[in-house]
Structure formats: C-alpha cells, structure tokens
Amino acid sequence: MLPKFAYVRPDNLKEAVEKLSAEGAMVHAGGTDLLGCLRDDVLDAGTLVSISAIKDLRGIRKTENGGLRIGALTTITEVSRHRLVNQKYKGLAQGASEVASPQLRNQGTIGGNLCQKPRCWYYRGEFHCLRKGGTECFAAEGENTFHCIFGSDSICFIVHPSDTAPNLAALDAEVNITGPKGKRTVKVEDFHVLPADDVMRDTVLAPGEIVTEIIVPPVKHGLRSSYRKIKARRSWDFALAGVALALVFDGDKVTDGRVVFSGAAPVPWRSREVESAIIGNILDGKTIRTAAEASVKGAEPLAKNEYKIGMFQGMMTEELEKIARAEE
Amino acid sequence: MKSKDPAKHTHARGSCECRKGITRRGFMTRLGVGAAGVAASGALFPQTAAAKEMEMIKAGDMAKITLRVNGREHTLLAEPRWTLLYVIREKLGLTGSKIGCERGECGACTVLIDNIPRYACMTLAVEARGAEITTVEGLMEGEDLGPVQQAFLEEDAFQCGYCTPGQVVAAEGHLRADPDPTDDEVLRGMSGNLCRCGAYPHIFKAVRSAAEKRRRGKGGEG
Known part of the structure; x- marks a missing residue:
C-alpha cells in the first residue's frame, strides 16, 4: 500500500498551479515514476496534484514555423508512433520507442520522462544518500556498475535515465513551463541540474512549476538524426550507454549538429568533444576513429564501470558509420 | 481444461455473469462495497458528479468513485492511494489480474484502459475514473474463452x-x-x-x- 496523500485532479492549468502551493504537493502526470518513488519512500508527497485531466496538455501539432509542439501529457507511445516525429525526427521516434516497456510507454508522458528521478539503487533503496539530503554517496565506493563516467564532480554518480531527453537536447528543443510566477521557457539542454550545481535537484523546475509543452524546432535542411541505446538485456532496461545524434549534412560533410549521450552522466551529456571531431569533416574512417576516441575524453570511470569506456567508443563508431550511410 | 466442458455449465447460457467477472469471492466483496456505496450516496456528496471529481480528497479520506470495468459500472468509496489493481482485486473481487512485482516491471497486473495495455499496479484507481477498464475476466465471450x-x-x-x-x-x-x-x-x-x-x-x-x-x-x- 502506498503512503497516504491528498489528491486533486483539476481540469485546468491555473488551478493546478494554485493547488501545487500546498505543503509537499507534487505533480502527477502518468504516475509511472512517481508511484514507484512513493512506494519506495524516496519521495514524500503531502498532496498529489494530478494534471492528467488537463486536455490542453495532450497531443502533438505543428508549430507556425514548421516545428513541433508536443504537449507534456502526450504519452511516450504517442510520440514514438506519430507520423511527423517518424518522418522528420527519427532519433526522437527511436528514443521514445526505446523507453521502458509497452505498458509504461502507454502511460508515461513526455513531460514526465524529462522529469524522471534517477535509478541509482542507493537513491531508490534505503540509503540516506546525498541526493536525499544525506552526507554520503554510497555509489562512489559501492556497487557502481551502472553509474556515470562524466559529470559527477565526484559528488553524485547517477546517470540520467531518460531516452527522450538526449534526443530533444540534440534537436535543440525547448521546454515551456508554467508556475506561480507565470510562464518561462528553458532549453532541454539546460533543463537538468548537475550535482555540482545542486545535488538535490534533478531539474530547474521551481516549486509549483509544471512542464506544459516541448517545442521542437523545424528541421534544418540536411538533418539526419538517430538514437542508439545499449542495454544489459534485449527486452527492456535503462541505458548502459546511449547516443542521440542530430547532424546536419551538406553532401557527405557534417556542417553542424549535436551529439548527446545517455547512460553517461547525471544529465543528458552533450559531447562537444565528438561534435568538434566531426563538424566540418566527412565521416570517413579517420574522422570516426578520432570521434570515437574523443567520445571518452575526460571520462572518469569508477571501480566497476570501466567497461563503459570501450562501450562508448564502439557505439560511437557504429553510429557514425550508420548515420554516414543514412538517408535524410 | 476446455471452457466448453458441459460439467462446468451449471446455469443456463446467457443468464450468468461470469463474463462480468462475478466469482464467489467477488460476490462476497461486492456486498461490502454495496453497503459503502449506499452510505456514500446521500447528503455527503450533494454536488454534481463532474464537480465532485475535481475536489480535493484529503489524505486518509475516502471519496466516492465510479469505475467502469468490463462494461459494468462500480461505485465505491476509495482512498486516493489505492491502486487500480488493489481496487479491482480486493474491492471488486476480480482476481484475474495478478499482483507480481508491484513496481511496474513484470506485467502480471496488465489491464486495458480504453483498449490500451497498462500496469494496474502503477495506476491510481482515482486516475481510472471515466475510462473503460478491461480485465482478463472481460475477455470471455459468454461462456467461451476469447x-x-x-x-x-x-x-x-x-x-x-x-x-x-x-x-x-x-x-x-x-x-x-x-x-x-x-x-x-x-x-x-x-x-x-x-x-x-x-x-x-x-x-x-x-x-x-x-x-x-x-x-x-x-x-x-x-
């Protein structure tokens, strides 16, 4: 049985924001991550404010300039199957279809996927770790097979669990947010918080703020995108390593683009090292070898996750070879 | 094993509610639910159904909710923390949906919500209001297996x-x-x-x- 909480399901955003001012209030969208956190006593909610009845937050539509507006409550399945997403943003479609299991994709929302709590077993377990307000990271010297190789600042070693966020960051998408002080927009790239900035926060959301929609910019001419996720088992799991590519080609040459890792860091991890190895170049064998080496430059593996070094290099090689041959 | 075993047909075709998932256990549970439903239906909740659904339910309080399961409406008192799985099994007596991991990993509790498979262990019952819920019991075609x-x-x-x-x-x-x-x-x-x-x-x-x-x-x- 879940711990007790109050519950309210307003049908409009204004009221949802008002209700979120209650002590310990939390947003319930799909609930797949939230209920797990409540059951494991990771979170303690005084009140759940369910936004699931706010119809304005559902669905995908074209924006005026030819991009996409994805309502925060759009399910992951809807994103993965949407015609425009599949036609224009293949990486995002692949990322969404790699999220969890069919049932969870049917329930989980794109907004929720960005706001997920980490899957570190110490954080989810009965360990009062730094991220829960404790004084110690248990993964640093503990079982750290699935932990990060970048971005920990030797503080907290989680990896960000989202498969959609790296793709949205690679596409330079933005998050629209509504809160008690009104609306604001944040780039997906800047939406997540590194341990060095605040170890107890996952995202920049302030109390009372709700993700309302995700805006994906129009496709640049020559854009190719892809997502690769390596898992410990074939059916479904979180990423051991993953990479979202959104590269702009002019003929065979990469002229612009982004490379964002999953399974690598406490936030979706933009690899400027790989980007600078490939932008301006043709993806030939030499460039790809350089990019693969660059993908792990500055990595700091832990006692039990050194395998990720070779894994990222191998994955980078395969994915760049693949996207060099891909169609737009 | 076959569903068509005549020995299993102790009542006339078409008259039974097996399809609706009534079992001995469910029947007994339903008596309790019925009593709660009556208690809740009076002056405690004078507003319209839509307005009621918008109201804050306090922690530990129960609210009257209506769920549509296998084509049949069930009204009962529920706490917001009750999962759909808990309500289906323990309050409606539909024990076909199983408790496995209770953390959205195993699928033993899978139900259809508006035709879409979801984990009932990761769905609050209050969130399933207004939806068409189908459990394994609802997949029977009369006395025959679907x-x-x-x-x-x-x-x-x-x-x-x-x-x-x-x-x-x-x-x-x-x-x-x-x-x-x-x-x-x-x-x-x-x-x-x-x-x-x-x-x-x-x-x-x-x-x-x-x-x-x-x-x-x-x-x-x-």
Missing part, C-alpha cells in the same frame, strides 16, 4: 500460469491496436510481461495464433 485465451490454452503457453492473465491482456491490447503484427512487433508488444517459468516460445506462438483467430473472428472455435 480468442487470445483460447490460443494460450491450445499452445500450452504457460507453466505455473501466474503471469498468464497479464500476458493474455497484453496480447489482446496489442492485437486490438495492431491486428496483424510482424514477429518483431509481437516480441516488442509482449516485452512488458515477464514469465518466470520461461514459456516465452509458447507465448509467442499463442499470440501469433491469437492474431489469426481474431482476424478470422472465430473466437472460441480454434
């Missing part, structure tokens, strides 16, 4: 059977959305359901066979 159930039986797609209701409902939901899936789509569609006995090859065959049965529209006669 096509997916029949296919699981014929293909021997289980050993212990604990995961089977979830597997059957997941398959049904998948086939409703995609009546003619490829082998890969079957594997992906069924990937949210674990079988600890490892009957996967038979489950795979059963889903293929169920797809055919459904397309032929000859549910129980396969």
Whole structure:
C-alpha cells in the first residue's frame, strides 16, 4: 500500500498551479515514476496534484514555423508512433520507442520522462544518500556498475535515465513551463541540474512549476538524426550507454549538429568533444576513429564501470558509420 | 481444461455473469462495497458528479468513485492511494489480474484502459475514473474463452500460469491496436510481461495464433 496523500485532479492549468502551493504537493502526470518513488519512500508527497485531466496538455501539432509542439501529457507511445516525429525526427521516434516497456510507454508522458528521478539503487533503496539530503554517496565506493563516467564532480554518480531527453537536447528543443510566477521557457539542454550545481535537484523546475509543452524546432535542411541505446538485456532496461545524434549534412560533410549521450552522466551529456571531431569533416574512417576516441575524453570511470569506456567508443563508431550511410 | 466442458455449465447460457467477472469471492466483496456505496450516496456528496471529481480528497479520506470495468459500472468509496489493481482485486473481487512485482516491471497486473495495455499496479484507481477498464475476466465471450485465451490454452503457453492473465491482456491490447503484427512487433508488444517459468516460445506462438483467430473472428472455435 502506498503512503497516504491528498489528491486533486483539476481540469485546468491555473488551478493546478494554485493547488501545487500546498505543503509537499507534487505533480502527477502518468504516475509511472512517481508511484514507484512513493512506494519506495524516496519521495514524500503531502498532496498529489494530478494534471492528467488537463486536455490542453495532450497531443502533438505543428508549430507556425514548421516545428513541433508536443504537449507534456502526450504519452511516450504517442510520440514514438506519430507520423511527423517518424518522418522528420527519427532519433526522437527511436528514443521514445526505446523507453521502458509497452505498458509504461502507454502511460508515461513526455513531460514526465524529462522529469524522471534517477535509478541509482542507493537513491531508490534505503540509503540516506546525498541526493536525499544525506552526507554520503554510497555509489562512489559501492556497487557502481551502472553509474556515470562524466559529470559527477565526484559528488553524485547517477546517470540520467531518460531516452527522450538526449534526443530533444540534440534537436535543440525547448521546454515551456508554467508556475506561480507565470510562464518561462528553458532549453532541454539546460533543463537538468548537475550535482555540482545542486545535488538535490534533478531539474530547474521551481516549486509549483509544471512542464506544459516541448517545442521542437523545424528541421534544418540536411538533418539526419538517430538514437542508439545499449542495454544489459534485449527486452527492456535503462541505458548502459546511449547516443542521440542530430547532424546536419551538406553532401557527405557534417556542417553542424549535436551529439548527446545517455547512460553517461547525471544529465543528458552533450559531447562537444565528438561534435568538434566531426563538424566540418566527412565521416570517413579517420574522422570516426578520432570521434570515437574523443567520445571518452575526460571520462572518469569508477571501480566497476570501466567497461563503459570501450562501450562508448564502439557505439560511437557504429553510429557514425550508420548515420554516414543514412538517408535524410 | 476446455471452457466448453458441459460439467462446468451449471446455469443456463446467457443468464450468468461470469463474463462480468462475478466469482464467489467477488460476490462476497461486492456486498461490502454495496453497503459503502449506499452510505456514500446521500447528503455527503450533494454536488454534481463532474464537480465532485475535481475536489480535493484529503489524505486518509475516502471519496466516492465510479469505475467502469468490463462494461459494468462500480461505485465505491476509495482512498486516493489505492491502486487500480488493489481496487479491482480486493474491492471488486476480480482476481484475474495478478499482483507480481508491484513496481511496474513484470506485467502480471496488465489491464486495458480504453483498449490500451497498462500496469494496474502503477495506476491510481482515482486516475481510472471515466475510462473503460478491461480485465482478463472481460475477455470471455459468454461462456467461451476469447480468442487470445483460447490460443494460450491450445499452445500450452504457460507453466505455473501466474503471469498468464497479464500476458493474455497484453496480447489482446496489442492485437486490438495492431491486428496483424510482424514477429518483431509481437516480441516488442509482449516485452512488458515477464514469465518466470520461461514459456516465452509458447507465448509467442499463442499470440501469433491469437492474431489469426481474431482476424478470422472465430473466437472460441480454434
């Protein structure tokens, strides 16, 4: 049985924001991550404010300039199957279809996927770790097979669990947010918080703020995108390593683009090292070898996750070879 | 094992509510629910149904909710923290949906919500208001097994059977959305359901066979 909480399901955003001012209030969208956190006593909610009845937050539509507006409550399945997403943003479609299991994709929302709590077993377990307000990271010297190789600042070693966020960051998408002080927009790239900035926060959301929609910019001419996720088992799991590519080609040459890792860091991890190895170049064998080496430059593996070094290099090689041959 | 075993038909065809999932256990539970429903229906809740659904339910309080399960409306008092799985099993007596991991990983609790497979253990009952919920009990066609159930039986797609209701409902939901899936789509569609006995090859065959049965529209006669 879940711990007790109050519950309210307003049908409009204004009221949802008002209700979120209650002590310990939390947003319930799909609930797949939230209920797990409540059951494991990771979170303690005084009140759940369910936004699931706010119809304005559902669905995908074209924006005026030819991009996409994805309502925060759009399910992951809807994103993965949407015609425009599949036609224009293949990486995002692949990322969404790699999220969890069919049932969870049917329930989980794109907004929720960005706001997920980490899957570190110490954080989810009965360990009062730094991220829960404790004084110690248990993964640093503990079982750290699935932990990060970048971005920990030797503080907290989680990896960000989202498969959609790296793709949205690679596409330079933005998050629209509504809160008690009104609306604001944040780039997906800047939406997540590194341990060095605040170890107890996952995202920049302030109390009372709700993700309302995700805006994906129009496709640049020559854009190719892809997502690769390596898992410990074939059916479904979180990423051991993953990479979202959104590269702009002019003929065979990469002229612009982004490379964002999953399974690598406490936030979706933009690899400027790989980007600078490939932008301006043709993806030939030499460039790809350089990019693969660059993908792990500055990595700091832990006692039990050194395998990720070779894994990222191998994955980078395969994915760049693949996207060099891909169609737009 | 066959559903058509005449010995099992102790009541006239068409008069029974097996399809609606009434079991002895469910019947007993329903008596309790009925009493609670009566208590809740009076002056305590004078507003309209829509307005009521918008109201804050305090922690530990119960509110009257209506769930539509297998084509039948159930009104009961529920705490917001009750999962749909808990309500279906413990309050409505529909024990086909199983408790497995209770953390959204195994699929034993899979139900259809507006035709879409979801984990009932990760869904609050209050969130399922207004939706059409289908459990494995709702997949019967009168006294006969539905096509997916029949296919699981014929293909021997289980050993212990604990995961089977979830597997059957997941398959049904998948086939409703995609009546003619490829082998890969079957594997992906069924990937949210674990079988600890490892009957996967038979489950795979059963889903293929169920797809055919459904397309032929000859549910129980396969």
